[in-house]
Amino acid sequence: MELTILFSALVLAGFLLGIHLMQSPRTALWGNRLGALSMMVAVIWAFLAADGGDGRLFYVLIFAGLGAAGGIALGQTVRMIHMPQTVALLNGLGGASSALVAWAVVLTYTGEGAGMLFWATSGLAVAVGSLTLGGSFIAVAKLQGLVFQQPIQVKDHGYILRLLILACAFFIALNMAFLGLYSSSYVPLIALLGLLSGVFMALRIGGADMPIVISLLNSFSGVAASVTGLVVENLILTGTGALVGVAGLILTRIMCRAMNRSLVAVLTGFIPRARTAVSTGQQEEERAFPKDEVEDIESPGHPIGEEAAEEAEGEKGKLIEGERPGEPAAVGDAAEETAEPPAETPAETVEERRISEADLPALLQEAARVIIVPGYGMAVAQAQQAVRQLIDALEQHGKEVKIAIHPVAGRMPGHMNVLLAEVGIDYEKLLDMDAVNPLFASADLAIIVGACDVVNPSANQEEGTPISGMPIINAEQAKHVIVCNLDDSPGYSGVENLLYRQPHVVTLWGDAAETVPRLTALLEENQTSTD
């Protein structure tokens, strides 16, 4: 017993130290290897402890070998843009294996010698595990594009979801009350209800909300493992499951903050995507079906009510012209300034003219400090390599380049960093939102590539929009801004991007894989002409 506790604590310490090493990209690789080593030790130990000498464990090697082959094939071949569905898939498998272990244990019990606690935990493990599987299944299908990316909502969706979860809890309680007397019929029922709950939970979530769902399911897979650990009375399983559960929760919270959602709302199944987008104070637009970001980027169509929006935007545009672009104003100040009448700085309004594409060579030439803001649109356009070439070119011309990463720039936490690291962009240039925002005031140029909502000043300048209060990248504060988005349609939130109409912003609509190289070419030409 003491030996077991000591050994388990050692393995868990190995995992913790491994995660600790992940605090820096320099040591992270060793952290991962330490984790793998600890896992190997734990498995070998479990194997030796379980060996009854009847040769049955030979089959363990076969099954584990099968899984290992599948896992390595997956790990080796998956592309970085597909990491979200890979993680979602592994979340699901983790949940499924927890449920199966708990289920297998239940099968071997005949109702004798097991207390209420056992039936409570085993039911819970099966429920959470299958919920994770169901939710992940839908998440993978959506991310992989197998089903509609749009949220799918049936009538009384939230009601059905709550009913399913309640029914699941009811049968767990019933199974507990009968001390597993009818577990052979209750446990499959619990699994089915859990599975359906997961499916219903994930169905109504759209593509851009995936970071939250993936993080949450990651957490659930950990919780399932932890509860399974209680069922089979295994310290390592319980502790490791808790680690995974906590990690998922932390990431879920970060994602919720970055997307302006409350965790409670997500947990109870409320993800109100269909809401009223208020783009100016007086103009309101109903969006019953929010468009997915990917859809936005791929479809050239413009949103309905474009003209009305433009009209209203005109006023807003005038309002903003009064504000000197690039003025190093704090976020709160910027919001106040736009609210004030434009008469405040009349002299500058006269000087100000809208910069256009003709100014691009000069802008690129003169900028000394450049910040690039990539969004998921960049990944959709497969423009990572083009962005890298642009960065290289800018640096060759002696410019300082930073890259601003919004927490939800990709489809999962940290996704954008991985996509950029894949094309060999130095991770030291990748700055988090909090680190990069103060730099915009002194930046000469911000280049936005496939990002919309995360740079929309509406978030901190307007009340009542879906993104109001959402932390954004303050690209607006740069002296000049170049936007390389597909078109001027709003992002996932459906809120018109105020940035596009500001006088210090040039917009280059089109495929980022073509527009970004154009910037690079302009820069190169410029250089040869001035030499």
Added chain:
Amino acid sequence: MLPALLIILVASALLGYRVISAVPPLLHTPLMSGMNALSGINVIGAVAVFATVPEGSGGWAAAALVLASVNVFGGFWVTERMLRMFHGKERESEVEEAPWN
């Protein structure tokens, strides 16, 4: 056994919270795939169950074993691949990327 289980549960959660909170957003994707690998810890549960269930009814445990092994190997493998990208070429100088201002 129950007190030990609960102590381990709480201690792991608390220590985990501290350690995981310190992982920078830069590495959140590798962190998640690493966590996927850790949730493959179900392997040890599956092995234990597989050894004890009556002969011929180890189907569930066998399935759990296969799935959990996919997690372990897939998770660690893809994390390794990703972190290598971050490792990249050797840095020439550490202070090159000084903050502005």
